[in-house]
Amino acid sequence: MRFSRTSKALGVAAVLAMSLTACGGSTGGGNTGTAGGNTSKAITANGTEPQNPLLPANTNEVGGGRVMDLIFSGLVSYDAKGAIQNELAQSIETKDSQHYTIKLKSGETFSDGTPITAKNFVDAWNFGAAAKNAQLNSYFFESIKGYDKVSAEKSTLDKMEGLKVVDDTTFTVDLAQPESDFPLRLGYTAFYPLPESAYKDIKAFGENPVGDGPYKLAAGGWKHDTSITLIPNDKYNGPRKAKNGGVTFTLYSSPDAAYTDVQSDNLDVLDQVPPSGLQNFKTDFKGRFVNQPYAGNATMTIPSYLPEFKGEAGQMRRQAISMSINRQQIIDKIFYGNKKPAVDFTSPVLDGYDANLAGNDVLKYNPTKAKELWAAADKISPWPAGKVFTITSNIDGAGNKEYITAMANQIATTLGIKAQLNPIATFKQSRDLINSKKLTGASRAGWQADYPSLYNFLGPLYGTGAGSNDGDYSSAAFDAKLKEGLSAKTVEDGNKIFNQAQEILLKDLPVVPLWYQAVQGVWSNNVNTVEFGWNGVPLYYNITAK
Amino acid sequence: MSEKLTPETDLTKPVTPVSRQGKTSSRVIEHFVAPLEETPLAAIDNVDETAAPLSLWADAWRNLRRQPLFIISALLIVLVLVVAFVPHLFASVDPTSCTLNDSSEGARAGHPFGFTLQGCDVYSRMIYGTRASLLVGVLTTLGVLVVGGTMGALAGYYGGWIDTVLARLADIFFALPLILGAIVMMQLPAFRDNRSVWTVVITLVIFGWPQIARITRGAVIENRNADFVTASKALGLSRFNALVRHVIPNSLAPIIVVASISLGTFIVAEATLSFLGIGLPDTVMSWGNDIAAAQPQVRNNPGVLLWPAAALSVTVLSFIMLGDALRDALDPKARKR
Amino acid sequence: MVMFTLRRFLQLIPVFFGATLLVYFLVFATPGDPIAALSGGKPMAPAVEAALRAQYNLDQPFWIQYGLYLKNLVTLNLGQTFSGQDVSAVIGRAYPVTARLAIMALSIEAIFGVLFGVIAGLRKGKLFDGTVLVASLVVIAVPTFVLGFVLQLVVGVQLGWARPTVSGAAPWNELLLPAIVLGLVSLAYVIRLTRASISENMNADYVRTATAKGLSRTRVVVVHILRNSLIPVVTFLGADLGALMGGAIVTEGIFNVPGIGNLLYKAILKGESATVVAVVGILVIVFVVANLVVDLLYAWLDPRIRYV
Numbered sequence A: 001m002r003f004s005r006t007s008k009a010l011g012v013a014a015v016l017a018m019s020l021t022a023c024g025g026s027t028g029g030g031n032t033g034t035a036g037g038n039t040s041k042a043i044t045a046n047g048t049e050p051q052n053p054l055l056p057a058n059t060n061e062v063g064g065g066r067v068m069d070l071i072f073s074g075l076v077s078y079d080a081k082g083a084i085q086n087e088l089a090q091s092i093e094t095k096d097s098q099h100y101t102i103k104l105k106s107g108e109t110f111s112d113g114t115p116i117t118a119k120n121f122v123d124a125w126n127f128g129a130a131a132k133n134a135q136l137n138s139y140f141f142e143s144i145k146g147y148d149k150v151s152a153e154k155s156t157l158d159k160m161e162g163l164k165v166v167d168d169t170t171f172t173v174d175l176a177q178p179e180s181d182f183p184l185r186l187g188y189t190a191f192y193p194l195p196e197s198a199y200k201d202i203k204a205f206g207e208n209p210v211g212d213g214p215y216k217l218a219a220g221g222w223k224h225d226t227s228i229t230l231i232p233n234d235k236y237n238g239p240r241k242a243k244n245g246g247v248t249f250t251l252y253s254s255p256d257a258a259y260t261d262v263q264s265d266n267l268d269v270l271d272q273v274p275p276s277g278l279q280n281f282k283t284d285f286k287g288r289f290v291n292q293p294y295a296g297n298a299t300m301t302i303p304s305y306l307p308e309f310k311g312e313a314g315q316m317r318r319q320a321i322s323m324s325i326n327r328q329q330i331i332d333k334i335f336y337g338n339k340k341p342a343v344d345f346t347s348p349v350l351d352g353y354d355a356n357l358a359g360n361d362v363l364k365y366n367p368t369k370a371k372e373l374w375a376a377a378d379k380i381s382p383w384p385a386g387k388v389f390t391i392t393s394n395i396d397g398a399g400n401k402e403y404i405t406a407m408a409n410q411i412a413t414t415l416g417i418k419a420q421l422n423p424i425a426t427f428k429q430s431r432d433l434i435n436s437k438k439l440t441g442a443s444r445a446g447w448q449a450d451y452p453s454l455y456n457f458l459g460p461l462y463g464t465g466a467g468s469n470d471g472d473y474s475s476a477a478f479d480a481k482l483k484e485g486l487s488a489k490t491v492e493d494g495n496k497i498f499n500q501a502q503e504i505l506l507k508d509l510p511v512v513p514l515w516y517q518a519v520q521g522v523w524s525n526n527v528n529t530v531e532f533g534w535n536g537v538p539l540y541y542n543i544t545a546k
Numbered sequence B: 001m002s003e004k005l006t007p008e009t010d011l012t013k014p015v016t017p018v019s020r021q022g023k024t025s026s027r028v029i030e031h032f033v034a035p036l037e038e039t040p041l042a043a044i045d046n047v048d049e050t051a052a053p054l055s056l057w058a059d060a061w062r063n064l065r066r067q068p069l070f071i072i073s074a075l076l077i078v079l080v081l082v083v084a085f086v087p088h089l090f091a092s093v094d095p096t097s098c099t100l101n102d103s104s105e106g107a108r109a110g111h112p113f114g115f116t117l118q119g120c121d122v123y124s125r126m127i128y129g130t131r132a133s134l135l136v137g138v139l140t141t142l143g144v145l146v147v148g149g150t151m152g153a154l155a156g157y158y159g160g161w162i163d164t165v166l167a168r169l170a171d172i173f174f175a176l177p178l179i180l181g182a183i184v185m186m187q188l189p190a191f192r193d194n195r196s197v198w199t200v201v202i203t204l205v206i207f208g209w210p211q212i213a214r215i216t217r218g219a220v221i222e223n224r225n226a227d228f229v230t231a232s233k234a235l236g237l238s239r240f241n242a243l244v245r246h247v248i249p250n251s252l253a254p255i256i257v258v259a260s261i262s263l264g265t266f267i268v269a270e271a272t273l274s275f276l277g278i279g280l281p282d283t284v285m286s287w288g289n290d291i292a293a294a295q296p297q298v299r300n301n302p303g304v305l306l307w308p309a310a311a312l313s314v315t316v317l318s319f320i321m322l323g324d325a326l327r328d329a330l331d332p333k334a335r336k337r
Numbered sequence C: 001m002v003m004f005t006l007r008r009f010l011q012l013i014p015v016f017f018g019a020t021l022l023v024y025f026l027v028f029a030t031p032g033d034p035i036a037a038l039s040g041g042k043p044m045a046p047a048v049e050a051a052l053r054a055q056y057n058l059d060q061p062f063w064i065q066y067g068l069y070l071k072n073l074v075t076l077n078l079g080q081t082f083s084g085q086d087v088s089a090v091i092g093r094a095y096p097v098t099a100r101l102a103i104m105a106l107s108i109e110a111i112f113g114v115l116f117g118v119i120a121g122l123r124k125g126k127l128f129d130g131t132v133l134v135a136s137l138v139v140i141a142v143p144t145f146v147l148g149f150v151l152q153l154v155v156g157v158q159l160g161w162a163r164p165t166v167s168g169a170a171p172w173n174e175l176l177l178p179a180i181v182l183g184l185v186s187l188a189y190v191i192r193l194t195r196a197s198i199s200e201n202m203n204a205d206y207v208r209t210a211t212a213k214g215l216s217r218t219r220v221v222v223v224h225i226l227r228n229s230l231i232p233v234v235t236f237l238g239a240d241l242g243a244l245m246g247g248a249i250v251t252e253g254i255f256n257v258p259g260i261g262n263l264l265y266k267a268i269l270k271g272e273s274a275t276v277v278a279v280v281g282i283l284v285i286v287f288v289v290a291n292l293v294v295d296l297l298y299a300w301l302d303p304r305i306r307y308v
Helices: A002-027 A062-071 A118-129 A196-207 A255-263 A311-323 A327-334 A367-380 A400-415 A427-435 A454-462 A476-486 A491-508 B041-045 B056-064 B068-085 B122-158 B160-175 B178-185 B197-224 B227-234 B239-275 B287-297 B303-330 C002-029 C034-038 C046-055 C062-074 C087-122 C127-141 C144-158 C173-201 C205-212 C217-245 C249-254 C260-270 C273-301
Strands: A043-047 A076-078 A084-086 A089-094 A099-104 A163-167 A170-174 A215-223 A227-232 A247-251 A289-301 A388-394 A418-424 A442-448 A511-523
Touching: A043 A062, A043 A255, A062 A215, A062 A227, A062 A247, A099 A118, A118 A163, A118 A170, A118 A196, A255 A511, A255 C144, A255 C249, A311 A367, A311 A400, A311 A491, A311 A511, A327 A400, A327 A511, A367 A400, A388 A400, A388 A427, A400 A418, A400 B287, A418 A427, A427 A442, A427 C034, A427 C260, A442 A511, A454 A476, A454 A491, A476 A491, B056 B303, B068 B122, B068 B303, B122 B160, B122 B197, B122 B239, B122 B287, B122 B303, B160 B197, B160 C002, B160 C217, B160 C273, B178 B197, B178 B239, B178 C002, B178 C260, B197 B239, B197 C217, B197 C273, B227 B239, B239 B287, B239 B303, B239 C127, B239 C173, B239 C217, B287 B303, B287 C144, B303 C127, B303 C173, C002 C062, C002 C273, C034 C046, C062 C273, C087 C127, C087 C173, C087 C217, C087 C260, C087 C273, C127 C173, C144 C173, C144 C249, C173 C217, C173 C249, C205 C217, C217 C273, C249 C260, C260 C273
Parallel strands: A043 A247, A388 A418, A388 A442
Antiparallel strands: A076 A084, A089 A099, A099 A170, A163 A170, A215 A227, A227 A247, A289 A442, A289 A511
């Protein structure tokens, strides 16, 4: 004990220097100096038990997503930086952002040897959208023409009129309205094709899927609650060719356990350092870690239905609360500096991100201004005497309680009101409170991108009546900007308009952006440098064993 | 029992051994007679038959107050009680004014134990946390003793269908997961909006009584057929009175042991509940809450965890010692001679 | 004795139904909407929501839900988890692991608890007694989530004596560390119970008789004192076996043991009645059987106790 403690203290200075180089190195390519890895040796990685059968349109969480993205490939995929690269698509063409013609590469097959045709895509998408199949990701198809009919309650229809097979390698997609970022979505799990054999017994298929990705499930590879073993798929010809002899996901119930396993080289890759390791991972894993932003953020929703937060006074109060939070201090003390304060509603890893939006001063710590705004709001309609500003959060996941308590303390100190965490035991209860609009204060929120696009951070969250608009925000001006951005000719043009939409949000603050999420990943001595992608997921196929 | 025996022989009359009868000694015997004592012997030895006999409990108390183990533990408990009821006499720093500026800072003047992650004073929180922790520990222990002890004693003593019903009821409650129960309990309208120490105590009692019930039942079964029970029944004591007066006092040892340890585990159980968001609200300070909150930092700042845990240890220690002393006092056989 | 045992098994029936009804109700009464949680905070199409609700009978009132559950139970169908797996398969995977862990923890408690308790009881107030008391205090005052974490770090990572977590097959040797952590708190109880019982019985008349007969001290302690001191210990261990079979949420989480504790905890958080009820149903059976064994042991330990 004593010995290890001294050695740790000595290591600190050296590691501080190293951490800088490691950070820089990890974003640029990551293959330098690691050539000559063993490509036939399998690696192990942290995983969690998939919450649903392994079906593209039913996988909506990271445990299943990690596996699906390796055993399937869609029309396109995302590279480390979130840029689109073609997988099965030969071309995706449109003239008006509403009518798309998609051509497939010919000669590609599923891992069982059956060829991949346009029909495989159209059938899989129809299956995912149809209400009768109750797939969790069905809303991803909502832009496609005819979705409203197949998704209506008790509908027995299972074909969307917007999807048409032209020939074996061509199909067309008609959207209900122009959406310029539609091609960006096509790399998401929900849009993968399914082989014809899947529909015979979809339940059995979900246990033992046959895909077209860089890996395939080994025979009996999914040992529930224990491990999932993937082996390379030699039929795969896309850009994500496996550079190792397979990936075995060891399924953990807590990242703390996984952390100790990487420390003792029993596990090769961990993509999520637990709160208890945040202070130490840079010393525990000298030169074997990354710490980089990914496409996700943390926010605090202040519902528009709260009487104290209505109208002009409400707007001032939201701004005052935002300015009374010292984001950098929370990041430094609670997260040990491993995040970056938010200056917009999206994420810096996305194309089109702008750190200098007009009005983002409201996201900077400014206690004087905060007090002024609060007092001004009190003049319009006084804050009820003794009212506590609560921040509701489920605390069955690790790491929420600490930062919310700190935030409540800061708000209370700056504004001179009472503020505290309202802990909820289960996620299902907190979701219920939010969905049924029964919150009596703010609530913890955040977003993790499904696909790399600014719109994904805006439309589903703040559009009037949108699925994840938990605070019931509604602004005609904002909705108009969203629509304009979607019908823009190119993604770049769209992004400019989306950023104008963000400036409206910065005034209204339907949610208070807090910080951008960052992935802290570590790896064992048995593998070479591990590269992490735009979404915080390691590029498993690129990892080589030593 | 002893008071019912009356002396049948007259002790004042000298008794000549049988073997010597019929013989006379020729020796001259010189007699030395001690001066008469001021108080007659009979005044001391004579049992006052009208006075109330010393009960088991009075007897225990007489023994107890002379035991150093008891005196030390009682002093410690009094100290903890005083801290619990007037914490402001022991700590001048407000335990709820926390600022991240002090986050995880070490000890400095006025803050002998340093600061928590949230920048609260560790010493002050330890002092102010005493009340809730002690209340949870003591009230829950009393609660399970009353509920579990009664159920267990009745089940073990009477056997038959009473045992069947009570013991199986205990089985059902034992099998229910505490967390599930707590989640539901905290949601009851009576508890939802005014969560307090009482909520936690009631929850822990409802899901904690079967253990004491089991132990009591076992100890009562062990003693219900003992000779002294048969004797007391033979002397006309009713079945129920025999249970209360003789079986239970003689079955207390294992109950005291389990109860005194449980006191500590209940305080820790509160920590687990609070950690899961179904215990005390954040505004109520408790050792358990602080221990739970300190867990992620145990590698880098173990002091934050150490101090509330130490306070908890001292409290549990004093109750275990008290239990030990009480047990010894109640068991005449184990008393040191 | 045979009748006694048979009656006990018959009692299982009402106990089983009572427990499942109660626990089904508790899960039903937990706040929140399991289906809303399935979406993970992302949007969900209303039709999908309705279909899922119907699939798990969540659109039905309580009595119908429970009735449907019982109906399936008759055909030995324990229902499905929200991830579409058969509950029987899930429990079938987790139970053997938890059973192994429970047996190991219980053995540790029984062997070391009685051993240390006897020594402490015989040498009351001596150094060994004091050391054991202080060690038990540490175990009681430091919650398992801290103790397990520290042991894992020191033994598993820094010293490298054992694998810090349990691998998929959960072999006996890897379960040793979690079993120790799991057994520690109960170990404190067993030590103190044994110690109290031993010191109480040391002065009993039969012990004096045995010593007077010239029996060796070991024989007096093991055959006479210990046997007469075991009833409270056996009672406690019997109850603890049930508690251990219910799985240890914290310990299983720390050491990544794929056992019942984790399963039950996640199921409770998700509101997955089928899993919770099945686990509790099995637990009740374990409890009743463990109790029966304990009661039979009473009669063996103390011949004055008889059952008809």
